[in-house]
Amino acid sequence: MPIDITMPRLSDTMETGTIVKWHVAAGDAVSAGDVIADVETDKATMEMQCYDDGTMVSIVVNEGSPVEVGTVVAVMAEEDEDIGDATPKPAAPATVPAPSQEPDPAAPAVEPDVIEAGGEDVASKPVDSVPADPPLTMRGHVRISPVARRIADEHGVDLASLAGSGPMGRIVKRDVLAAVGITKETAAAVPPGAGLSPASPASPSISNLPTTPVDSSSTSMPVKASDIPTPSGYGLQPWSEPLSGMRQTIARRLVESKTSIPHYQVSMVFDMDPMVQMRTQLNEQLAKHEVKLSMNDLVVRCCALAMYTNPLMNASWGGDCINYHGDVNVGVAISLPPERGGGLVVATIRNADRKSLRVINQESKELSKKARTKGLTIDEMADSTFTVSNLGMFGIDNFTAIINPPNSAILAVGAVQQKPVVRNGEVVVGHEMTATLSNDHRVVDGATAARYLSSLKELIENPGMALV
Amino acid sequence: MAREIEFREALREAMSEEMRADPRVYLIGEEVADYNGAYKVSKGMLEEFGPRRIIDTPISESGFAGLGIGSTMLGLRPIVEFMSWSFSLVAADQILNNAPKMLYMSGGQFGCPIVFRGNDGAGGQLGSTHSWCVESLYANVPGLKMIIPSNPHDAKGLLKSAIRDDNPVFCLESERLLSVKGDVPEGDYVVPIGEAVIHREGTDCTLVGFGRTVYFCEQAADELAREGISCEILDMRSIRPLDLDAIIRSVKKTNYCVVVDQSWSFASIGSEVAAEVHAACFDDLDNHVHRVHNDDVPAPYSHDLEQEMLPNARKICEAVRSVTYNA
Numbered sequence: 001m002p003i004d005i006t007m008p009r010l011s012d013t014m015e016t017g018t019i020v021k022w023h024v025a026a027g028d029a030v031s032a033g034d035v036i037a038d039v040e041t042d043k044a045t046m047e048m049q050c051y052d053d054g055t056m057v058s059i060v061v062n063e064g065s066p067v068e069v070g071t072v073v074a075v076m077a078e079e080d081e082d083i084g085d086a087t088p089k090p091a092a093p094a095t096v097p098a099p100s101q102e103p104d105p106a107a108p109a110v111e112p113d114v115i116e117a118g119g120e121d122v123a124s125k126p127v128d129s130v131p132a133d134p135p136l137t138m139r140g141h142v143r144i145s146p147v148a149r150r151i152a153d154e155h156g157v158d159l160a161s162l163a164g165s166g167p168m169g170r171i172v173k174r175d176v177l178a179a180v181g182i183t184k185e186t187a188a189a190v191p192p193g194a195g196l197s198p199a200s201p202a203s204p205s206i207s208n209l210p211t212t213p214v215d216s217s218s219t220s221m222p223v224k225a226s227d228i229p230t231p232s233g234y235g236l237q238p239w240s241e242p243l244s245g246m247r248q249t250i251a252r253r254l255v256e257s258k259t260s261i262p263h264y265q266v267s268m269v270f271d272m273d274p275m276v277q278m279r280t281q282l283n284e285q286l287a288k289h290e291v292k293l294s295m296n297d298l299v300v301r302c303c304a305l306a307m308y309t310n311p312l313m314n315a316s317w318g319g320d321c322i323n324y325h326g327d328v329n330v331g332v333a334i335s336l337p338p339e340r341g342g343g344l345v346v347a348t349i350r351n352a353d354r355k356s357l358r359v360i361n362q363e364s365k366e367l368s369k370k371a372r373t374k375g376l377t378i379d380e381m382a383d384s385t386f387t388v389s390n391l392g393m394f395g396i397d398n399f400t401a402i403i404n405p406p407n408s409a410i411l412a413v414g415a416v417q418q419k420p421v422v423r424n425g426e427v428v429v430g431h432e433m434t435a436t437l438s439n440d441h442r443v444v445d446g447a448t449a450a451r452y453l454s455s456l457k458e459l460i461e462n463p464g465m466a467l468v
Numbered sequence: 469m470a471r472e473i474e475f476r477e478a479l480r481e482a483m484s485e486e487m488r489a490d491p492r493v494y495l496i497g498e499e500v501a502d503y504n505g506a507y508k509v510s511k512g513m514l515e516e517f518g519p520r521r522i523i524d525t526p527i528s529e530s531g532f533a534g535l536g537i538g539s540t541m542l543g544l545r546p547i548v549e550f551m552s553w554s555f556s557l558v559a560a561d562q563i564l565n566n567a568p569k570m571l572y573m574s575g576g577q578f579g580c581p582i583v584f585r586g587n588d589g590a591g592g593q594l595g596s597t598h599s600w601c602v603e604s605l606y607a608n609v610p611g612l613k614m615i616i617p618s619n620p621h622d623a624k625g626l627l628k629s630a631i632r633d634d635n636p637v638f639c640l641e642s643e644r645l646l647s648v649k650g651d652v653p654e655g656d657y658v659v660p661i662g663e664a665v666i667h668r669e670g671t672d673c674t675l676v677g678f679g680r681t682v683y684f685c686e687q688a689a690d691e692l693a694r695e696g697i698s699c700e701i702l703d704m705r706s707i708r709p710l711d712l713d714a715i716i717r718s719v720k721k722t723n724y725c726v727v728v729d730q731s732w733s734f735a736s737i738g739s740e741v742a743a744e745v746h747a748a749c750f751d752d753l754d755n756h757v758h759r760v761h762n763d764d765v766p767a768p769y770s771h772d773l774e775q776e777m778l779p780n781a782r783k784i785c786e787a788v789r790s791v792t793y794n795a
Contacts, residue, residue, distance in 0.1 A: 145754040147723045166755075166793050173723055173754040174793070319695075 003052055005074040007039070007067050011378055014041045015168050018066045018245065019048075019073060028056045030076065037073075038375070042245050044345070045375030053079045066245075068168070144171040155180045160240070163248035178255050246343040257405050261317075262441040265400050268453045272416045272431035275463040286358075296332070296390045297361040299413055299435075301466050303388055304328045304352035306455040313452045314385050316406040317442050328353040331384030331404060332364055334371045345371050346404055348384045357466065392416060398434040408443035409452075412436045433460075470651040476509045478620035478652050479585075479641065482627035483510070483547060485656060487517055490545065493631055494521040496532050497549030497586075506551045507587065507646055533559040533584070537567050541578045547631065550586030553640060554600040567636040568611030581634045585627070588616070589680060589730050590774055591643035596766035599774075601731035603640055607707050608735075613637040613661055614707040616679040620650035622705055625659030633661065642680040664711035666718065670700035673724040673788050676715055676741055678704040681728040681779055688784035697788060707737055715741065716748045723754040726787045728779050733761035758791040760784050 007017045021038040024030055030050045037048040054076045061073040142159045144152070148171050152159055157179050164171035243251070275298055283292050307314045307328045316323045331346040347367035349360055370376055387404045392415035401412040414434045421430035435456075439449045459465050473481075487493045495510060495517075501524040504511040514522040525532040529550060536546035550556045556563060563584055570580040590599040607614050613635055617623040623641070630637035667682055668689060675685040682703050689699040702718050704711065719725045725745050729738035742757040760779040768774050789795040 146751045147754045150751050172793055 001078060002057060003054065003076050003078060004072045005036070005050070005076060007061075007069050007071045007073050008048060009069045010039060010041050010046050011043055013043070014069060016066045016068050017041050019061055019063050020045060022059060022063060024050075024056050026056050026058050030054060030056055040245050040375075042249050043378050044381065046377060047374075050076070052076065055079075142171065143169055145173065148173045148176045151176045151180075160242070163243055163251055165252060178259070244341050244343070246341065246345075250343060253405065254402050258402050261403050261405065263403060263438050264441055264446070265436050265438050266446065266449045266453060267398060267434060267436040268457055270433045270435065270457055270460045271421070272433045272460070275460055276416060276431045278463045282357075291358060291361060293357055293361050294364075295392065295416060296388070296413070297357055297364060298463065298466060299390065299411075299460070300330050300332060300349060300352055300364070300388055301355075301357050301360055302456055302459040302463070303386060303411060304330050304349075304355075305459055305466060306452055307386060308353045309455050310448070310452040312448050313409055313444060315408050315443050316385070317408060317440055322443055325385045327351055327383075327385065329384045329386075331381075331387035331407065332367070333387060333389040333404075334368050337372055340372060340375075345376055345381055346384060346387055347371060347376055347380055348382060350383070387411070388413060392433070398436055400436050401438050403438055403440055408440035409449070410438050412438065470653045472649045473620060473652050474646065475617075475620045475623050475641070475648045475650070476507060476646040478624035478650075479509050479627055480511065480513065481652070482624045482631070484513060484516065486628055486631040487513075487521060489656075490631075492543060492545045493547065494523065494544065495547045495549060496523040496525060496536055498525055498527060498551050500524060500549050505549070507643065509646070510549070529555050529559040530562055533562040534566070536582050537562055537570070537580060540580050540582050541570075545581045545583075545631065547583045547585065550584065552591070552594075552598055552600070552643075553586050553588040553602045554594075554598045556584065556586070556602065557600070563636075563638075564606065564609050564612075568609050570611075571635075572611065579634045580636045582636050583627070583630045583633075583639055584636070585630075585639035585641060587643040587646075588640035589642050589644070590767055590778060593769055593771055593774060594767070595769045599767035601762065603707055604729070604731040604736040604738075606638055607737060607740075611635070612708065614640065615661055615705065616640045616707055617659075617705060618645070618667075618677075618679050618682040618703050620648065620652045622659050622665075622703075624652055625657055626661065626705065628656070629658045629661050632658070637661070640679065644680055645683075659705070662706045662709040662711055664702055664704045664706070664714035666714070667701040667703040668699070670698040670722070672698045672722055673700070673726060673792050674715070674718040674722045675699050675701045675726050675728060675784065675788070676704060676718075677701065677728040678707065678737075679730070681730050684779055684781050684784055685728055687781035688788065691781065691785055692788055695789075695794070697792060697794065699788060704741075710741070710744070712744050712748065715745060719745055719749045720752045723752055724788075724791045725749070725753070725757045726760060726784065726791055727757060728760045728784055730762055730779055732764050733759060734764065736761065755791045755793065758787040760787050 010017065018040040019037045020040045022036070023038070024034070024036045030036060031053050032051055034050045035047045036050045036056075039046055039048045057075045057077050059074050061067050061071065067073065143164060143166075144159060145166065149159075151157075151173065152162070152171075155176070157176055159171065162171045162175050162179055163169070165175050166172040275295070279293055279295065279298060286292065311324060314325050314328055316325070327350065329348050329350045330352040331348050333344055333346050335344045336342055347364075349355070349363050349367075352360060355363070367376065367380060370380070384404065384407060387401075387407050387410040389401045389410060390413040391399055392413055395415050397417070398414040399412045401410040403410050412435065414436075416431050416433045418429055419432050420427050421432060422428075423430060435453075437449055437453055483493075483495060487495075495513065499506045500510045501514040501519060501522045503524075504514070510522065533548055533556070536548040539546055550559075567580045567582055567584075570578050588603065589601045603614060603616060606612070613630070613633060615626045615630060615637060617626050617639075627639055630639055668686070670689065675689065677685040682701065685699070685701045689701055692699055700718050700722055702715060704715075715725075725742075727738040727741045729736055729741075731737060733739065738759040738761055742759055745757050746753070760783045762779060763777045765777060768777060786795070
């Protein structure tokens, strides 16, 4: 019996998935447990495994096309099965073009929907093309509720710029209202038709997005560098880019966070001389073990320890209660390179209050590398109770970050800079760093946040305490 | 002057006031006279109006329903009480095949100004054969009117309208509501048949109910308000004719609609309202209309199972969260 390989449900909320990379081709032998493809979900790029031994017969869904969970993406034959029996629809034997054959110049340059297994011992036959349902937008149809469509029309919102939060990605009223900046409270005040000017590719939903909260590289556009059109003449070329799953998630979560969480910020300047000195000293000694602690590792460790003495900060808003967490899991924002589509993820360093600097350094490095190459699993991004976002490496003095729900605080860390500072009544040259804590006022009041920063200051300015 | 009286007293006032005003009106049914009514709705009426106008019958629904219909052709305006609408099923030929069609079948010679009234729906552990909700079955028939009041004020006003109406009117009461008290004006007033009312204003989702389900909607709306979802409760009051305009006005405001109907879902009042709302409010809906019904099983006798079968507050809350994408 041929085996249909379907798009797996890799998370509770996953409705659709995109094969970003096939690791096998038609005709390849596969064993149970082999990674046959990388699948991009709404949360992460994950590996898709094969559950049987056998031979790949055909790839039904090409890379890059989102399909619904359960859609057949490939067909394989069982181990002892004649692969010919497994071809979806046998027809009269026909010549199979050799893989190396040049495409017919007259034929349109279109990728075949089905890549057939070929080869001498494989009775390969042409099959009716069985493409998976193309994503709805490709059929010129958008999943959108009637009232959402009407409001979008009234405000000239480009539907392609919206990420639907309803079932199966349906665009619903709140998505359009968020895009035009109408909240429930202001809804009555906005007359129909008083929308923004007709949307350009940089539509209201994008331009209204809060500043990305965490370290994103200077090119944070979700495009591959190679896709950026070459400017002709002077100036930049405009273009429109469909949203990746990650970009949709970022857009949805941050709008949700910034619009539903009452944010406020408290900032503090830290004397970094002791920490700079300690880090230099430690890294000299650790050089022979090829360990190099970053300033961020030290900050993460101090943040976790400060949480231990300020447990009220380690909490989440629960609607009708506040949930205080037993573990201190520090999320670290990691920007992704443009060639991986840009964007950012938050990796979780679990129990950071109970891990040594060396372990934090190692985990942080591994997670960051994995995020930038293979992508993180949902587990590696789950359960953070606090987030640190560091833009110090770009020379940013200070900035404010948007809370990463369900956290109730995020620390935005600036660069360590040499400055004229006052020490013992004298102006001397010293190191300073500014950090800004964004808080959810429903959970954390100003004094609590201030006490937390004081604890953090004590640790950072006496960094020996972070070692024990 | 309004004062607080029970639902059953409001029904009695409606009948008594109309009987005082119109000598053609009489009440007939099982135990309506000597026993003062199986549910004490007609208490004291025998004393006031005498046995020629308050008439006890044997257990013979088909017989006394038919007698009532026949008497309309001789100029009378009967009120026929079914102890329970569950028992009206044996009189189906009279009440569905004769009364609503009389005007049409007689070429306009005879109307049928009759009121059928009684308890409808789960009364509380009455078992599957005595817990009928007949509204979806009976409302299917053209030529009749149907009212299902949810409170004493509407009960009196609607029943008075029904007694004065020249068409057969089915008045469905809930045993569970007979003891409910509410402000009812003394003396004459009517609530027109075919007019719904906004029972509670809200902004986020329209709950359409009638009769007992209005109370389920209230419980659900209270709970949802704590979650920040503001429900508008619309009390249909009349099933036929249906005040569709009122429902449309509310749905156009909220963009979401949940219909709560205590009959089974298949080919029901709930499905009728949903279909009409889909047609009239297509461009105003952010989700399809959700419906909450009795579960699709015979009414269980067990107390807990019966509660679970009803379109209760929990089910309504789930439907509202789902329809508003808050699930």
